[in-house]
Amino acid sequence: MKTLKGSSVFLLLLLVFAVSAVSAEDGFIGVNVGTDLSDMPNPTQVVALLKAQQIRHVRLFDADRAMLFALANTGIRVTVSVPSDQLLGIGQSNATAANWVSRNILVHVPSTNITAIAVGSEVLTTLPNASPILVSAMQFIHSALVAAKLDSHIKVSTPHSSSIILDSFPPSQAFFNRSLEPVMIPLLKFLQSTGSFLMLNVYPYYDYIQSNGAIALDYALFRPLPPTKEAVDRNTLLHYTNVFDAVIDAAYFAMSYLNFTNIPIIVTESGWPSKGDSSEPDATLDNANTYNSNLIRHVLNNTGTPKHPGIAISTYIYELYNEDLRPGSLSEKNWGLFNANGVPVYILHLTGSGTVLANDTTNQTYCVAKEGADKKLLQAALDWACGPGKVDCNPLLQGNPCYDPDSVIAHASYAFDAYYHKMAMADGTCNFNGVATVTTSDPSHGSCTFPGSGGRNNTFINGTSLAPSSNSTVSGCHSQHFHNYGFLLLSSILSSLVLWGAA
Numbered sequence: 001m002k003t004l005k006g007s008s009v010f011l012l013l014l015l016v017f018a019v020s021a022v023s024a025e026d027g028f029i030g031v032n033v034g035t036d037l038s039d040m041p042n043p044t045q046v047v048a049l050l051k052a053q054q055i056r057h058v059r060l061f062d063a064d065r066a067m068l069f070a071l072a073n074t075g076i077r078v079t080v081s082v083p084s085d086q087l088l089g090i091g092q093s094n095a096t097a098a099n100w101v102s103r104n105i106l107v108h109v110p111s112t113n114i115t116a117i118a119v120g121s122e123v124l125t126t127l128p129n130a131s132p133i134l135v136s137a138m139q140f141i142h143s144a145l146v147a148a149k150l151d152s153h154i155k156v157s158t159p160h161s162s163s164i165i166l167d168s169f170p171p172s173q174a175f176f177n178r179s180l181e182p183v184m185i186p187l188l189k190f191l192q193s194t195g196s197f198l199m200l201n202v203y204p205y206y207d208y209i210q211s212n213g214a215i216a217l218d219y220a221l222f223r224p225l226p227p228t229k230e231a232v233d234r235n236t237l238l239h240y241t242n243v244f245d246a247v248i249d250a251a252y253f254a255m256s257y258l259n260f261t262n263i264p265i266i267v268t269e270s271g272w273p274s275k276g277d278s279s280e281p282d283a284t285l286d287n288a289n290t291y292n293s294n295l296i297r298h299v300l301n302n303t304g305t306p307k308h309p310g311i312a313i314s315t316y317i318y319e320l321y322n323e324d325l326r327p328g329s330l331s332e333k334n335w336g337l338f339n340a341n342g343v344p345v346y347i348l349h350l351t352g353s354g355t356v357l358a359n360d361t362t363n364q365t366y367c368v369a370k371e372g373a374d375k376k377l378l379q380a381a382l383d384w385a386c387g388p389g390k391v392d393c394n395p396l397l398q399g400n401p402c403y404d405p406d407s408v409i410a411h412a413s414y415a416f417d418a419y420y421h422k423m424a425m426a427d428g429t430c431n432f433n434g435v436a437t438v439t440t441s442d443p444s445h446g447s448c449t450f451p452g453s454g455g456r457n458n459t460f461i462n463g464t465s466l467a468p469s470s471n472s473t474v475s476g477c478h479s480q481h482f483h484n485y486g487f488l489l490l491s492s493i494l495s496s497l498v499l500w501g502a503a
């Protein structure tokens with residue numbers, strides 16, 4: 001018995017380590033900062049908004065000097081980009097690359113926490129003539145970082161459109177467009193050898209609209225599906241409850257098809273437009289709010305994907321501001337979470353302390369122990385919340401504000417509420433085997449403040465303090481960031497769905 005137990009623990013550990021080789025860290029939510037606005041707030045205003053919203057990670061589409069200075073000493077982690085128009089020069093000359101790094105990176109570190117450089121944007125699909133020099137550009141930039149001893153801190157990668165993945169449903173059959181292999185293979189080797197990650201742009205919105213109804217809106221929006229509607233990968237028998245996960249797993253499988261199994265994935269863009277013209281009826285406030293709220297919860301919960309459960313997929317939401325100057329359809333201008341004046345376009349369903357982009361001021365709810373609940377069950381739930389649930393139960397210790405009243409029901413209420421808010425009040429996080437219940441009255445008492453109470457720290461700050469300035473110091477030049485529509489990807493999801501329907 002003993003040896004059996006020992007060896008299964010060993011096996012389990014092996015499995016844990018094997019999986020954590022992909023990525024052991026907690027997922028984060030970042031935001032893309034596009035600057036194609038007629039009223040672009042100045043960098044100080046942008047940073048004020050980021051701080052007020054507790055946004056700790058941003059991606060810039062360039063390496064704007066003023067913006068990077070404004071981000072100094074804020075603790076905000078920054079992914080900067082090599083704009084596509086500078087790519088050719090950098091890919092052809094290591095001196096040009098070294099020069100770019102010294103002008104755009106070295107002057108800012110360490111006060112600005114630059115953690116990654118995105119070399120170009122969707123180069124393989126939007127700038128095919130630059131594809132042959134893409135990997136050299138990445139290598140040259142990396143060499144310059146090595147010379148500056150920054151390579152372990154700043155990772156080099158390049159964002160891809162998910163349309164480079166073909167046959168992406170079922171995910172287990174996905175592969176990278178074969179004509180891109182001459183670039184993808186050295187690219188993946190580079191990412192692997194430098195400990196970097198695959199950057200992927202994931203747009204379930206486009207997958208959904210191009211499926212002509214074959215993909216359910218709920219499936220794209222992370223809404224709960226009846227089990228019969230879940231997509232099942234017939235090879236792996238993994239169940240997919242949303243498009244986002246299916247695309248990520250397709251990317252994992254496409255990499256493993258080329259024998260790369262340990263490169264983590266980061267989503268450099270994902271979002272949903274809140275407004276569109278008459279031909280874009282699904283670009284609504286409600287859908288945008290639902291998608292982004294669910295996406296944020298999904299990422300911060302470290303849910304992972306069916307192929308790699310528990311391996312977080314950090315994601316940058318596209319995007320911070322509505323960009324009124326972007327060309328194209330009305331929806332193109334309406335991917336933002338905020339207007340130029342810092343007023344939210346919609347209020348995410350994300351109340352709760354400790355989360356990004358939270359709104360705590362109205363309709364607050366709390367999670368408390370049920371009146372008359374079984375004491376043993378309460379105690380067990382309390383122990384779970386303060387243990388595996390990772391709630392900070394320090395306030396419950398003797399001498400601390402929430403010690404009194406010293407009863408299981410009072411302590412459990414505090415711990416339940418702390419867990420509930422830690423989980424961004426997600427459905428199902430106030431249950432605790434039925435001994436917990438949601439309430440709208442604030443259970444705080446005396447100096448014991450329950451999580452979610454007051455909560456003024458997380459709210460959207462006053463729009464007025466972010467009034468747009470006509471004299472923005474941010475360069476008006478906007479790098480390209482296109483959305484690509486994975487047509488084949490889609491048609492394969494489509495045909496698979498049809499197949500399941502028939503089965």
Ligand SMILES: *[C@@H]1O[C@H](CO)[C@@H](O)[C@H](O)[C@H]1NC(C)=O
Pocket residue numbers: 075077113115
């Ligand atoms: C910069 O970001 C890295 C990666 O997230 C983090 O480990 C480090 O502590 C940050 N440094 C500062 C000074 O905030």
Ligand SMILES: *[C@@H]1O[C@H](CO)[C@@H](O)[C@H](O)[C@H]1NC(C)=O
Pocket residue numbers: 094095098143
């Ligand atoms: C660029 O490459 C050449 C040879 O290929 C090498 O001699 C030179 O040191 C490199 N320069 C930099 C700045 O890395």
Ligand SMILES: *[C@@H]1O[C@H](CO)[C@@H](O)[C@H](O)[C@H]1NC(C)=O
Pocket residue numbers: 124128163166177178179180488
């Ligand atoms: C694969 O990539 C090539 C080269 O970029 C492109 O011409 C072709 O359309 C792509 N194939 C598919 C099916 O997307």
Ligand SMILES: *[C@@H]1O[C@H](CO)[C@@H](O)[C@H](O)[C@H]1NC(C)=O
Pocket residue numbers: 257258259
């Ligand atoms: C991946 O590895 C398998 C088994 O070692 C090998 O047969 C296959 O050719 C490899 N594929 C690539 C693209 O290197």
Ligand SMILES: *[C@@H]1O[C@H](CO)[C@@H](O)[C@H](O)[C@H]1NC(C)=O
Pocket residue numbers: 297298301302303426427
């Ligand atoms: C959070 O993750 C757990 C498993 O780790 C999962 O059971 C639960 O459904 C997830 N919740 C959300 C809101 O994604």
Ligand SMILES: *[C@@H]1O[C@H](CO)[C@@H](O)[C@H](O)[C@H]1NC(C)=O
Pocket residue numbers: 347348349359360361362363459460
């Ligand atoms: C917070 O969210 C609620 C419900 O979503 C909304 O009615 C309210 O206006 C929001 N609070 C603020 C300050 O915008």
Ligand SMILES: *[C@@H]1O[C@H](CO)[C@@H](O)[C@H](O)[C@H]1NC(C)=O
Pocket residue numbers: 363
């Ligand atoms: C408050 O939240 C509940 C449950 O989430 C929701 O049904 C209700 O519409 C919300 N009320 C307001 C004013 O937002």
Ligand SMILES: *[C@@H]1O[C@H](CO)[C@@H](O)[C@H](O)[C@H]1NC(C)=O
Pocket residue numbers: 453454455456457
């Ligand atoms: C808000 O933040 C301040 C300082 O950051 C802190 O002292 C205060 O306790 C916080 N208030 C709440 C309700 O979390």
Ligand SMILES: *[C@@H]1O[C@H](CO)[C@@H](O)[C@H](O)[C@H]1NC(C)=O
Pocket residue numbers: 462464
């Ligand atoms: C927000 O702005 C209004 C007027 O624009 C002002 O009355 C109010 O005090 C401000 N609130 C905060 C928290 O700054």
Ligand SMILES: *[C@@H]1O[C@H](CO)[C@@H](O)[C@H](O)[C@H]1NC(C)=O
Pocket residue numbers: 469470471
């Ligand atoms: C913007 O700059 C112009 C001159 O360049 C100046 O006249 C104007 O007062 C400035 N506006 C603001 C709001 O600073």
